[in-house]
Structures are given as C-alpha cells and as structure tokens.
Amino acid sequence: MERYLRNKSSINEYQQELLSKKHVIVLGCGGLGGSVAESLARIGVGKLTLVDNDVFVMSNLNRQRFSTGKTIGQSKVEVAKEKLFEINDQVEVITHKKFIDSSNIYMLVDGCDLVIDALDNFETRRMIEMADLDIPIISAAVGGYNGWLTISKPGYRNIKHLCSHANKGVEQTLGNLSFTVNVLAELEVSLAIRTLLGEDVSMHGFYFVDLKTLEIEKIDIIE
Amino acid sequence: MIEVRLFAYFRDNRGKIVYLDPTLYPTVQMILDHLGIALSDVQILLVNGRHSHAEHVLKENDIVALFPPVAGG
Numbered sequence: 320m321e322r323y324l325r326n327k328s329s330i331n332e333y334q335q336e337l338l339s340k341k342h343v344i345v346l347g348c349g350g351l352g353g354s355v356a357e358s359l360a361r362i363g364v365g366k367l368t369l370v371d372n373d374v375f376v377m378s379n380l381n382r383q384r385f386s387t388g389k390t391i392g393q394s395k396v397e398v399a400k401e402k403l404f405e406i407n408d409q410v411e412v413i414t415h416k417k418f419i420d421s422s423n424i425y426m427l428v429d430g431c432d433l434v435i436d437a438l439d440n441f442e443t444r445r446m447i448e449m450a451d452l453d454i455p456i457i458s459a460a461v462g463g464y465n466g467w468l469t470i471s472k473p474g475y476r477n478i479k480h481l482c483s484h485a486n487k488g489v490e491q492t493l494g495n496l497s498f499t500v501n502v503l504a505e506l507e508v509s510l511a512i513r514t515l516l517g518e519d520v521s522m523h524g525f526y527f528v529d530l531k532t533l534e535i536e537k538i539d540i541i542e
Numbered sequence: 543m544i545e546v547r548l549f550a551y552f553r554d555n556r557g558k559i560v561y562l563d564p565t566l567y568p569t570v571q572m573i574l575d576h577l578g579i580a581l582s583d584v585q586i587l588l589v590n591g592r593h594s595h596a597e598h599v600l601k602e603n604d605i606v607a608l609f610p611p612v613a614g615g
Contacts, residue, residue, distance in 0.1 A: 489551065
C-alpha cells in the first residue's frame with residue numbers, strides 16, 4: 320500500500336500486516352498521548368483506544384498535538400478521533416471520555432495488545448502497574464528539558480521506581496516543553512512498535528532523557 | 543572517590559558528575575548537604591544501581607545517582 324511505502328524496509332510487508340491487526344490503548348490524550356496516537360496511526364497500527372476525560376484549554380496549545388484555537392473547550396479524545404480519521408481512515412479509533420481508575424482499567428484494556436501510559440500523574444501510573452495487566456505497559460513522563468521512558472510487564476515492574484508519593488513532579492515548576500513531550504512520545508512509539516512486532520525490549524530500570532545535553536541514558540536498577 | 547551522577551535540574555550549576563572523597567563525605571546525606579540538594583527533592587536515590595537512603599554509608603568507588611520526580615504528560 321502506497322500509504323506505507325516509506326515504512327519499508329524497516330517495517331516489511333509481513334510486519335505491516337501484523338501492525339494492522341494490533342490494538343493499542345493510549346491512556347491520556349494530552350501532550351504525550353496526542354503525539355503517540357498520531358504516530359501510531361501514521362505508521363499503521365490497526366486499532367487505537369484513546370482515554371482522557373479532559374477538554375482542551377489554552378495552556379495546552381504550547382505542546383498538545385490536536386489543540387488549536389478552534390478546539391479549546393472540546394473533548395481531547397473526540398478531537399483526536401476526528402484528526403486521526405483525516406490522517407489515516409484505515410485505523411479504527413475508539414474513544415472513552417472518562418477518568419481511568421481501578422474500577423474501569425480492566426474493561427478498558429480488554430482485547431488490547433499494549434498499553435501506552437501517557438498520563439500526567441503518579442497515582443494513576445502506579446495504579447495501572449499494580450493492576451497486574453497481562454500486556455506490556457510503555458510509560459513516559461516529562462518535566463522541563465527532561466523525561467523518562469520505561470516498559471513494564473509481568474515480572475518487570477518499573478513504573479514503581481519512578482513514582483513519588485506526591486502526585487506530581489518537577490513539571491509543576493519547570494513546565495512541559497513541546498520538544499521534550501514530542502521526543503518522549505516518539506520514544507514511546509519506538510518501543511511500542513518493536514514490542515508489537517515481537518521484539519523483547521524488557522528492562523529493569525528506565526531510560527532518562529536530557530534535552531539540554533542531548534543524551535539518553537539507560538539506568539539499570541538492581542532489585 | 544565517590545562518583546555522584548546528577549540528573550535533570552540537579553545538574554544546573556553542579557554539572558553531570560561530581561567526584562567526592564568518601565572520608566570527607568561518608569554518607570549520602572552529607573553529599574546532599576554538600577551539593578545543596580534537599581532529600582525531599584530526590585525521587586530516586588541509587589547507590590551502585592540499588593535503591594538506597596540518606597544514611598547509607600559510602601565507600602571508595604561507590605556510584606550514587608540522584609533523580610528528581612518527573613510526572614508530566
């Protein structure tokens with residue numbers, strides 16, 4: 320298909336077909352989640368579920384992919400669904416305008432192959448890891464010029480290392496910069512595609528990204 | 543020497559890596575005090591790749607890594 324011509328040969332025809340049968344759930348559809356959803360749709364993942372209870376506000380405009388002056392006040396997931404259809408009408412997009420909690424996480428991920436954690440708080444991130452899902456969770460977070468990235472799956476709980484008892488981090492004072500958000504979002508997509516194609520990207524620890532020094536460092540944690 | 547690896551804004555005005563003498567700074571808390579970093583601002587504190595704490599007694603060639611909390615999306 321011409322649409323995916325420039326995915327070749329990094330993604331071959333068999334793998335492209337495989338991606339078209341995959342279902343990814345994106346938890347949070349703000350800075351990280353909007354960019355992740357767009358890239359997954361462009362690359363050809365067949366089915367996306369987007370979950371976010373928020374509407375776009377003015378302070379989202381500096382970084383969130385689907386926010387524009389016209390979409391202020393509109394549901395993030397509904398705007399994303401509309402834009403994703405314009406980008407790739409071959410992708411099925413399911414939306415849930417709701418908060419994610421321990422009462423609905425199992426219903427939300429049912430039938431999915433992979434979770435993208437694009438959330439903005441430690442409490443929900445910790446909850447999804449503690450839910451013991453039987454599919455991988457790829458997580459990232461940003462604050463200022465920095466971010467982290469990790470993957471958790473049964474036997475590899477990594478999010479717990481990164482979550483403090485406070486619900487927020489340095490982003491409260493250092494903000495969320497567009498380039499940091501987008502770099503971390505695309506790193507999530509990179510790990511997601513490799514995982515969906517069957518590559519083992521398990522780790523004990525996380526990657527730390529510094530966009531002042533342009534470095535990605537792998538941090539191993541011994542338990 | 544102890545190698546102290548700093549991450550995120552902890553690097554501001556301190557650099558990425560600081561080397562300190564364990565006889566002068568024998569605990570993680572003394573290193574934090576020397577660097578002017580509050581323990582409450584540290585989310586991840588690793589000594590040689592393992593989670594540790596401020597009272598950890600350090601020895602020659604130990605590697606300390608300090609990260610602040612980052613949660614934004």
